[in-house]
Amino acid sequence: MRVTKRRAETRSRLLDAAFRVFAAKGFGPARIDDVCAEAGYTRGAFYSNFESLDELFYALYDERAAIIADQVADALTAEDTTAPIAPSIRAVIERTAATLLLDREWLLVKTDFLLYAARHPEVASRLADHRSELRAAIEARLGAIEDRFLLPPGIADIPAAARAVVAAYDGVTVQLLLDGDLPAARAW
Numbered sequence: 001m002r003v004t005k006r007r008a009e010t011r012s013r014l015l016d017a018a019f020r021v022f023a024a025k026g027f028g029p030a031r032i033d034d035v036c037a038e039a040g041y042t043r044g045a046f047y048s049n050f051e052s053l054d055e056l057f058y059a060l061y062d063e064r065a066a067i068i069a070d071q072v073a074d075a076l077t078a079e080d081t082t083a084p085i086a087p088s089i090r091a092v093i094e095r096t097a098a099t100l101l102l103d104r105e106w107l108l109v110k111t112d113f114l115l116y117a118a119r120h121p122e123v124a125s126r127l128a129d130h131r132s133e134l135r136a137a138i139e140a141r142l143g144a145i146e147d148r149f150l151l152p153p154g155i156a157d158i159p160a161a162a163r164a165v166v167a168a169y170d171g172v173t174v175q176l177l178l179d180g181d182l183p184a185a186r187a188w
Helices: 002-025 032-039 043-047 053-077 089-099 104-119 121-144 158-179 182-187
Strands: none
Touching: 002 032, 002 043, 002 053, 002 104, 032 043, 032 053, 053 104, 053 121, 104 121, 104 158, 121 158, 158 182
16 A cells, blocks of 8 residues: 555655656757656656656656546536526536636647647647547436526537537637637637
8 A cells, every 4th residue: 555655655646746847848858867867757757657757757647637527527517506597508618618627837738739630640649549549438428417498599519519629629729828818718
Protein backbone atom coordinates (compact mmCIF):
# COMPACT_ATOMS: atom_id res chain seq x y z
CA MET A 1 0.00 0.00 0.00
CA ARG A 2 2.77 2.43 0.94
CA VAL A 3 4.70 1.83 -2.30
CA THR A 4 1.50 2.32 -4.31
CA LYS A 5 0.71 5.56 -2.50
CA ARG A 6 4.26 6.86 -3.00
CA ARG A 7 4.21 5.87 -6.66
CA ALA A 8 0.91 7.68 -7.13
CA GLU A 9 2.36 10.77 -5.46
CA THR A 10 5.46 10.64 -7.67
CA ARG A 11 3.31 10.30 -10.77
CA SER A 12 1.10 13.18 -9.68
CA ARG A 13 4.08 15.44 -9.00
CA LEU A 14 5.58 14.56 -12.40
CA LEU A 15 2.28 15.40 -14.10
CA ASP A 16 2.04 18.74 -12.27
CA ALA A 17 5.65 19.54 -13.11
CA ALA A 18 5.14 18.59 -16.76
CA PHE A 19 2.16 20.89 -16.98
CA ARG A 20 4.23 23.81 -15.68
CA VAL A 21 7.18 23.00 -17.95
CA PHE A 22 5.01 22.51 -21.05
CA ALA A 23 3.13 25.75 -20.35
CA ALA A 24 6.36 27.72 -19.86
CA LYS A 25 8.55 26.21 -22.60
CA GLY A 26 6.19 24.49 -24.99
CA PHE A 27 5.98 20.77 -25.59
CA GLY A 28 8.64 20.63 -28.33
CA PRO A 29 11.48 22.29 -26.41
CA ALA A 30 10.66 20.53 -23.13
CA ARG A 31 12.90 17.67 -22.09
CA ILE A 32 12.53 14.87 -19.58
CA ASP A 33 15.29 16.47 -17.51
CA ASP A 34 13.25 19.70 -17.32
CA VAL A 35 10.25 17.83 -15.94
CA CYS A 36 12.41 15.89 -13.48
CA ALA A 37 14.11 19.05 -12.23
CA GLU A 38 10.75 20.82 -11.80
CA ALA A 39 9.33 17.86 -9.88
CA GLY A 40 12.49 17.26 -7.86
CA TYR A 41 12.98 13.71 -9.16
CA THR A 42 15.53 11.75 -11.14
CA ARG A 43 15.13 10.34 -14.63
CA GLY A 44 14.67 6.95 -12.96
CA ALA A 45 11.53 8.21 -11.23
CA PHE A 46 10.30 9.51 -14.57
CA TYR A 47 10.92 6.24 -16.39
CA SER A 48 9.33 4.19 -13.64
CA ASN A 49 6.09 6.06 -14.38
CA PHE A 50 6.24 7.02 -18.08
CA GLU A 51 7.97 5.72 -21.19
CA SER A 52 8.21 9.12 -22.90
CA LEU A 53 7.11 12.74 -22.85
CA ASP A 54 4.37 11.75 -25.29
CA GLU A 55 2.97 9.27 -22.78
CA LEU A 56 3.21 11.91 -20.05
CA PHE A 57 1.25 14.32 -22.23
CA TYR A 58 -1.46 11.71 -22.84
CA ALA A 59 -1.81 11.26 -19.10
CA LEU A 60 -2.27 15.05 -18.76
CA TYR A 61 -4.71 15.01 -21.66
CA ASP A 62 -6.71 12.19 -20.06
CA GLU A 63 -6.95 14.16 -16.81
CA ARG A 64 -8.17 17.29 -18.59
CA ALA A 65 -10.54 15.35 -20.85
CA ALA A 66 -12.10 13.74 -17.77
CA ILE A 67 -12.54 17.16 -16.17
CA ILE A 68 -14.18 18.52 -19.33
CA ALA A 69 -16.45 15.47 -19.71
CA ASP A 70 -17.49 15.76 -16.06
CA GLN A 71 -18.17 19.49 -16.46
CA VAL A 72 -20.29 18.85 -19.54
CA ALA A 73 -22.14 16.05 -17.74
CA ASP A 74 -22.80 18.22 -14.70
CA ALA A 75 -24.05 21.09 -16.85
CA LEU A 76 -26.22 18.80 -18.96
CA THR A 77 -27.81 17.02 -16.05
CA ALA A 78 -28.19 19.95 -13.65
CA GLU A 79 -31.79 20.70 -12.86
CA ASP A 80 -33.07 24.26 -12.95
CA THR A 81 -35.60 24.19 -10.14
CA THR A 82 -36.92 27.64 -11.10
CA ALA A 83 -37.92 26.53 -14.60
CA PRO A 84 -41.47 25.24 -14.96
CA ILE A 85 -40.54 22.84 -17.79
CA ALA A 86 -37.51 20.85 -18.94
CA PRO A 87 -34.54 23.06 -19.81
CA SER A 88 -34.22 24.46 -23.30
CA ILE A 89 -31.16 23.64 -25.33
CA ARG A 90 -30.14 27.31 -24.93
CA ALA A 91 -30.22 26.99 -21.13
CA VAL A 92 -28.15 23.81 -21.29
CA ILE A 93 -25.60 25.45 -23.60
CA GLU A 94 -25.37 28.53 -21.36
CA ARG A 95 -24.85 26.34 -18.28
CA THR A 96 -22.21 24.31 -20.09
CA ALA A 97 -20.37 27.41 -21.34
CA ALA A 98 -20.33 28.87 -17.85
CA THR A 99 -18.62 25.81 -16.37
CA LEU A 100 -16.22 24.59 -19.06
CA LEU A 101 -12.51 24.53 -18.35
CA LEU A 102 -10.98 27.45 -20.22
CA ASP A 103 -7.50 27.51 -18.75
CA ARG A 104 -5.17 29.52 -21.00
CA GLU A 105 -2.06 27.60 -19.87
CA TRP A 106 -3.71 24.26 -20.64
CA LEU A 107 -4.80 25.59 -24.01
CA LEU A 108 -1.22 26.57 -24.81
CA VAL A 109 0.01 23.10 -23.84
CA LYS A 110 -2.75 21.35 -25.81
CA THR A 111 -2.29 23.51 -28.90
CA ASP A 112 1.47 23.05 -28.86
CA PHE A 113 1.05 19.28 -28.61
CA LEU A 114 -1.52 19.34 -31.42
CA LEU A 115 1.05 21.00 -33.68
CA TYR A 116 3.61 18.39 -32.65
CA ALA A 117 1.11 15.62 -33.41
CA ALA A 118 0.34 17.12 -36.81
CA ARG A 119 4.00 16.60 -37.73
CA HIS A 120 4.20 13.04 -36.35
CA PRO A 121 1.55 10.67 -37.80
CA GLU A 122 1.88 8.04 -35.05
CA VAL A 123 1.29 10.71 -32.40
CA ALA A 124 -1.58 12.19 -34.42
CA SER A 125 -3.25 8.80 -34.57
CA ARG A 126 -3.03 8.33 -30.82
CA LEU A 127 -4.27 11.88 -30.17
CA ALA A 128 -7.18 11.24 -32.53
CA ASP A 129 -8.05 8.17 -30.44
CA HIS A 130 -8.02 10.31 -27.28
CA ARG A 131 -10.28 12.90 -28.91
CA SER A 132 -12.63 10.10 -29.98
CA GLU A 133 -12.82 8.96 -26.37
CA LEU A 134 -13.73 12.50 -25.32
CA ARG A 135 -16.46 12.67 -27.98
CA ALA A 136 -17.74 9.25 -26.86
CA ALA A 137 -17.94 10.47 -23.26
CA ILE A 138 -19.90 13.53 -24.38
CA GLU A 139 -22.14 11.33 -26.56
CA ALA A 140 -22.88 9.15 -23.53
CA ARG A 141 -23.79 12.21 -21.45
CA LEU A 142 -25.98 13.61 -24.23
CA GLY A 143 -27.60 10.23 -24.80
CA ALA A 144 -28.49 10.00 -21.12
CA ILE A 145 -30.57 13.19 -21.31
CA GLU A 146 -31.68 13.02 -24.94
CA ASP A 147 -35.36 12.91 -23.99
CA ARG A 148 -35.10 16.18 -22.03
CA PHE A 149 -34.50 18.54 -24.95
CA LEU A 150 -34.59 18.80 -28.70
CA LEU A 151 -31.37 19.05 -30.64
CA PRO A 152 -30.98 22.30 -32.55
CA PRO A 153 -31.77 22.40 -36.29
CA GLY A 154 -28.95 21.03 -38.43
CA ILE A 155 -27.78 18.54 -35.80
CA ALA A 156 -29.27 15.21 -36.74
CA ASP A 157 -28.21 12.96 -33.90
CA ILE A 158 -26.25 12.59 -30.68
CA PRO A 159 -22.89 11.80 -32.38
CA ALA A 160 -23.27 14.96 -34.48
CA ALA A 161 -24.13 16.95 -31.35
CA ALA A 162 -21.01 15.62 -29.58
CA ARG A 163 -18.87 16.63 -32.57
CA ALA A 164 -20.46 20.06 -32.49
CA VAL A 165 -19.68 20.43 -28.76
CA VAL A 166 -16.02 19.50 -29.33
CA ALA A 167 -15.76 21.75 -32.41
CA ALA A 168 -17.30 24.69 -30.55
CA TYR A 169 -14.93 24.14 -27.62
CA ASP A 170 -11.96 24.02 -30.01
CA GLY A 171 -13.07 27.26 -31.66
CA VAL A 172 -13.58 29.02 -28.35
CA THR A 173 -10.17 27.92 -27.13
CA VAL A 174 -8.45 29.32 -30.22
CA GLN A 175 -10.26 32.61 -29.77
CA LEU A 176 -9.27 32.74 -26.11
CA LEU A 177 -5.63 32.13 -26.99
CA LEU A 178 -5.70 34.94 -29.52
CA ASP A 179 -7.52 37.65 -27.60
CA GLY A 180 -7.12 36.57 -23.97
CA ASP A 181 -10.68 37.63 -23.15
CA LEU A 182 -12.21 34.90 -21.00
CA PRO A 183 -15.68 36.50 -20.60
CA ALA A 184 -15.93 36.98 -24.38
CA ALA A 185 -14.82 33.39 -24.97
CA ARG A 186 -17.52 32.11 -22.59
CA ALA A 187 -20.15 34.29 -24.27
CA TRP A 188 -19.07 33.12 -27.70
